[in-house]
Amino acid sequence: MALALFEQVKEHAGMLDWPCVLQPQQADPDIHVGPALLVQGAPQSPAGTYRRGEEGVVITYRSAGLSDPESLIATLAHELAHYRTADFPEPPPGGCELWEPATDLTAVFLGFGLFLTNSHFRFSQHMNQDSLGWRTTRHGYLSEPELLHAHAIFCALRGLPVAETLRHLKPALRGLCKRLFREVAACTERLDQLRAMVGTSVHSAGGQADLVRASALIGRS
Secondary structure, three states: OOHHHHHHHHHOOOOOOOEEEEEEEOOOOEEEEEEEOOOOOOOOOOOEEEEEEEEEEEEEHHHHHEEEHHHHHHHHHHHHHHHHHHOOOOOOOHHHHHHHHHHHHHHHHHHHHHHHHHOOOOEEEEEOOOOOOEEEOOOOOOHHHHHHHHHHHHHHOOOOOOOHHHOOOHHHHHHHHHHHHHHHHOOOHHHHHHHHHHHOOOOHHHHHHHHHHHHHHHHOO
């Protein structure tokens, strides 16, 4: 399943012919040591990793991520965004310390803004004969409003209506989404600047690089 998702993510990102290997990470240790007894502070593997070495490019994912395909897709898109930007000749706007947030931004402009936004925050409950509890998790480096803002810019450049996003977005974010789409649509001059910089192709290597850099023009509005 992970390999099938990975191939679809690569194809949608326009990176199907970019050579890389997908590997599962070792399973995290079980924090349940007895009825109603959990280990606090147990180490947890990252959702995904990217590395380039003598063996080529390797992307890894947390095996438990298979239970949440939407989050797994967001993770794979983020790691492919690392691959896409690895050879950029200069750091992102704001410097190297903002490389991870810029990588999230890249994943949005590869076409995965909805996946990153929907999986950014998760709330879950569990109950069995021994225990009852809840857990929250956060994924990614940009907030939900920041991700939606970048996604609105992407959709404006591609001519995608807000209705296409609202069909799949979490209900709690739909009001914010409508407002951001309106605000971005009003920035006609800055949108024209972006279009002039990147032409008509969002998925070309050159266009992708310029989009990531130039998106700051609207992000600072």
